[in-house]
Amino acid sequence: MTPEQDASPDEQNEPTSRTPAPSDSDPSAVPTAPHTLLHTPAEAATLLATSESWLRRKAGQRLLPCTIVGKRLRFAPSDLEKIIAISQRPARDAGRGTGPAIRRASRRRRQH
Template sequence: MDRPLRDAVDAACCVDRLGGRRGMAACEPLLSACARVGLRVGEFTMPPVDDRAEPLLFTPEQAAQLLGVKASWLRRKAAARAIPCTFLGKHLRFSRADLETIITAGEQSPRQRPHRLG
């Protein structure tokens, strides 16, 4: 999702959740971002929140299962700040973006075999 559309969706969520004058003031930066790209809140509706939806942040165990690695490996790399992660107090968590970055950083291009002559 491109940035202007994401801002518009965020504004719609903000208005929907907060509503009223005080809520609208809190949403003002996002609403102005929508106006800059020509979108008005109310032109679209957000889908209902699904209780079975993916969590916002994953525990090391959940992230390890998704990545196919050991949770201890994730903890060790996070403690060394070698991979992106989030600390909520002392609790280690991983966002979907963190997991995608970890995957992308580990990608390797295939090696070319030398061509044999003869």
């Protein structure tokens, strides 16, 4: 008998490897394949839901964490988590009054 024939029906249907699902409680968790150590800019842009050109430009300006392998730009999962963390902004205070009406009023004062 072959090893497949020796296995019980339940064992035959079991997947050979399982990847852990990202936790719903951690919104900053970046889903990654278990064998992927580094992501290309295109893959990283897809995971971050942004454009590849923005990601390349900011990494080239050294404003985002990245890894250079040879001459190739790559992003580690930890780089993506850091990008998410540094991109977070607090909610705007509703009472501050920085809307367009305030800006127009300040322009009028400068013109006179």
